[in-house]
Amino acid sequence: MRSAPNPNGPWHIGHARMPAVIGTYKELYDGWFCVRFDDTDPETKRPDLDAYDRILDDIEYLGFEPDAVYRASDRMETYYDHARELTEKGGAYTCSCPQGEFSDMKNSGEACPHRDKDARTTLSEFEAMVDGEYESGEMVLRVRTDIEHKNPALRDWVAFRMIDTPHPREAAEEYRCWPMLDFQSGIDDHLVGVTHIIRGIDLQDSAKRQRFVYDYFDWEYPEVLHWGHVRIDAFDVKMSTSAIKRFIDEGELDGWDDPRAPTVAAFRRRGIRGEAITDAMVGLGTSTSDVDLAMSAVYANNRELVDDDANRYFFVRAGGEDGDDEAVELPVSGDAPGEGTPPVHPEHEDRGRRSIPVDDAVYLEAADLPAEGEKLWLKGYGPVEYAGDELRFTDDDIDVVRDGDADVVHWVPAGDGTVPTRLRTPEGDVSGYAEPAFAGTDADEMVQFVRVGFARVDGHGDGESVAYFAHE
RNA sequence: GCUCCGUUGGUGUAGUACGGCCAAUCAUUUCGGCCUUUCGAGCCGAUGACCUGGGUUCAAAUCCCGGACGGAGCACCA
Numbered sequence: 001m002r003s004a005p006n007p008n009g010p011w012h013i014g015h016a017r018m019p020a021v022i023g024t025y026k027e028l029y030d031g032w033f034c035v036r037f038d039d040t041d042p043e044t045k046r047p048d049l050d051a052y053d054r055i056l057d058d059i060e061y062l063g064f065e066p067d068a069v070y071r072a073s074d075r076m077e078t079y080y081d082h083a084r085e086l087t088e089k090g091g092a093y094t095c096s097c098p099q100g101e102f103s104d105m106k107n108s109g110e111a112c113p114h115r116d117k118d119a120r121t122t123l124s125e126f127e128a129m130v131d132g133e134y135e136s137g138e139m140v141l142r143v144r145t146d147i148e149h150k151n152p153a154l155r156d157w158v159a160f161r162m163i164d165t166p167h168p169r170e171a172a173e174e175y176r177c178w179p180m181l182d183f184q185s186g187i188d189d190h191l192v193g194v195t196h197i198i199r200g201i202d203l204q205d206s207a208k209r210q211r212f213v214y215d216y217f218d219w220e221y222p223e224v225l226h227w228g229h230v231r232i233d234a235f236d237v238k239m240s241t242s243a244i245k246r247f248i249d250e251g252e253l254d255g256w257d258d259p260r261a262p263t264v265a266a267f268r269r270r271g272i273r274g275e276a277i278t279d280a281m282v283g284l285g286t287s288t289s290d291v292d293l294a295m296s297a298v299y300a301n302n303r304e305l306v307d308d309d310a311n312r313y314f315f316v317r318a319g320g321e322d323g324d325d326e327a328v329e330l331p332v333s334g335d336a337p338g339e340g341t342p343p344v345h346p347e348h349e350d351r352g353r354r355s356i357p358v359d360d361a362v363y364l365e366a367a368d369l370p371a372e373g374e375k376l377w378l379k380g381y382g383p384v385e386y387a388g389d390e391l392r393f394t395d396d397d398i399d400v401v402r403d404g405d406a407d408v409v410h411w412v413p414a415g416d417g418t419v420p421t422r423l424r425t426p427e428g429d430v431s432g433y434a435e436p437a438f439a440g441t442d443a444d445e446m447v448q449f450v451r452v453g454f455a456r457v458d459g460h461g462d463g464e465s466v467a468y469f470a471h472e
Numbered sequence: 473g474c475u476c477c478g479u480u481g482g483u484g485u486a487g488u489a490c491g492g493c494c495a496a497u498c499a500u501u502u503c504g505g506c507c508u509u510u511c512g513a514g515c516c517g518a519u520g521a522c523c524u525g526g527g528u529u530c531a532a533a534u535c536c537c538g539g540a541c542g543g544a545g546c547a548c549c550a
Contacts, residue, residue: 006550044549099548105476140548151475153546161548204476205545228478228543272498281501285485287478290543294483297500307513307543355522380509398509408510450511472512 001026001033001196003059003066004185006041007051009241009439010256012307013265013277013293014230020281022198023064034068034192035059036419038185040178040336042167049075049168054256058264066433070192072184073172078181080130082162082187082217087126088458091216092159093117094125096141106155109148109261115156118306129162132176133357143183145212153205154212158185186210190219197224200352228290232262241436259424259468267298270426270468271446271456276302299471306454306470311351313441314379314410315421315449315467316363317432327363327432329414332384334393340411342380342450354437356380361414362391363433375406410450423455446470 001022005015019035026033035056039047048375052071059066086092095102105112108350122141129139141160149155158180166173179187185206189197207224214221244261247253257265267277280298284291318327339358344351358381372378372388375396384391385401400406414420417436422429434449441447445457453472459465 004550008550038550041549104546115512137548149475151546153475155546158548163548178548180548185550199549201544203545203550208518226477226544269485280484280500283484287485289478291485292483294500297484300500303513310513312511312513342509342511346508346515377509379511382509401510410511448511448513450513453512 001031001198002036002189002192002194003033003287004036004038004102004199005055006045007037007039007047007055008045009048009051009245010054012244013232013262013264013267016058016062016264016277017063017227017230017281017284018198019059019064020278021136021151021286023059023062024278024282026064032067032193033064034070034194035066036070036185036188036192037072038181039073039167039169040181040184041163042172042178043163043165047168054265061264061268062278068192069186072188073167073169073175075184075188076172076175076179078191079160079184079187080177081296081458083126083179083183084123085228086143086213086216087122087141088161090119090144090340091213092122092126092141094122094129094139097138099137099289107152109155111147111156115144115147126160128415129160129177129210132162135397136162138162139219141207143212145209146152151205151208151398154208157182157209159213164224182206182209186213189222190214190217195222195225197222198286199224199226201226201228201290216360225286226288227286228288231292232295259426259427269456269458271454272298272302272468273305276305295471302470303454308347309349309462310446310448312342312346312403312439312450313433313438313447314342314356314412315432315438315452315455316365316410316412317423317430317452318363319431326366328366329361329363330386331356331361331390332393333390334385335395336384336393337382340378340381354435355361356379356413356435356437357417358413358416361409363414363418364409364411368407370407375400377401377406377408378411379408381411401426410452420462420464422464422466423449423452423469424436424458424466430469431464434467438465 003018003022022033037052093114095112097112102112109289125426128143140158142156145154145156145158147155160177160179162176163178204226211221253261256263257269259270276298279301316327340356341353343353370386372386375383375385377383383394383396385394401408412433412435419434419438422431441457443459445456448454454470455467456470457467
């Protein structure tokens with residue numbers, strides 16, 4: 001099987017589907033898969049030189065190692081040879097009709113005057129194409145299919161055309177005569193031994209077009225499956241490589257791994273394992289109709305993968321960039337203990353307990369504040385009553401929680417050890433305070449901010465620490 | 473306009489080739505309960521679907537015909 005990306009940019013999350021599915025099938029059925037960069041349009045789908053490696057990197061992150069990697073732009077001579085052979089078999093002719101004129105004739109089922117050309121004329125004109133003797137638009141090589149085919153999409157399609165813009169890859173910058181996808185991928189699939197093709201619904205007619213070429217060569221066409229588009233819920237940013245690129249250029253996004261971007265790189269930085277994405281993609285199946293990928297499915301997978309290792313910390317959200325919803329600082333009075341000792345991980349008592357010193361005041365999230373006179377249970381610390389301007393420690397036992405008289409909330413001390421932290425989320429940045437022990441976490445570690453969600457520690461800077469929010 | 477294709481709970485999926493074992497699977501979501509000095513975690517449970525109208529048949533999610541809705545192609549893009 002093969003994944004044939006167009007390297008015109010890093011991947012958004014939808015691109016993960018192909019490697020996820022064929023990589024999984026390969027493992028399941030002891031198969032083989034390659035990545036082939038279909039980079040045969042230096043102009044309108046101009047390849048991005050960085051994208052080749054980034055894509056391979058993304059595939060590795062998703063959990064797969066391709067058995068082979070090809071670049072179509074390295075294989076031009078092969079395509080030329082097959083074009084010559086096809087011409088000799090009577091399967092192609094050069095055509096200099098203006099695009100619109102040909103289209104009109106084709107749509108009414110009429111052959112253009114070039115269709116009867118003999119193979120020798122075509123061959124010499126094709127060599128001239130290869131040598132770059134025509135300008136863009138002057139001459140194409142068409143596959144001779146059936147000009148009266150009932151489906152107009154299949155009638156005498158273009159196999160090669162001239163492109164004046166040089167290819168960005170140095171190895172391919174001299175070529176001017178480029179194959180179209182249907183020709184190039186059709187030839188390659190057979191030559192590298194692809195037996196099963198999965199591709200998008202937009203390429204439904206490709207198989208039918210390519211079959212004409214396969215018939216000329218007397219090759220057997222692979223099994224082919226067309227799947228629908230994936231829509232991802234939960235993202236405002238329009239999901240297309242060019243749209244994301246534009247947002248980055250305009251400064252709306254910080255880069256390809258901005259947590260607000262629906263890119264593979266962003267998911268990675270947020271601490272979502274490739275496996276979680278892969279499993280969700282495989283779960284979508286391969287149906288022809290469009291599907292919605294619920295992010296909750298990816299998050300649910302990731303939660304399971306990550307929960308066991310993610311130690312718990314408290315993080316009090318102070319608010320977004322607009323400064324609303326400030327955290328509330330309240331003194332603690334009464335016969336209060338000097339520290340809170342919640343478990344590092346409730347299912348792993350052996351990891352011990354954190355120590356959170358309480359000098360005289362704590363921060364709470366504004367939304368957690370009860371009505372005056374009501375009680376709260378500060379998790380890992382104890383019961384308090386909200387007295388309007390302070391929290392009075394009470395002698396209640398845990399029954400106040402059982403009886404529903406007090407909510408259990410997280411908190412951090414308002415003292416020196418508290419760690420100012422920025423949590424970068426798909427909805428934007430949230431600033432806040434993490435408990436002192438958070439300063440001891442390592443970059444790349446996954447943690448769970450209790451009652452907030454899972455996050456990946458990005459780093460601890462001078463003034464603030466940064467974490468990337470994964471999911472609840 | 474011409475040509476393809478699809479339609480199972482909120483979401484995804486199994487089942488549809490060979491009709492009965494499907495008053496429909498699994499996961500997620502939502503809701504409820506349980507546990508834990510009491511996690512937006514975990515455990516348990518509940519709600520919730522065969523696009524529509526005809527036909528064939530003892531029997532239809534499954535077969536046939538029509539309709540609706542949705543998607544795709546008809547590029548010198550991939």
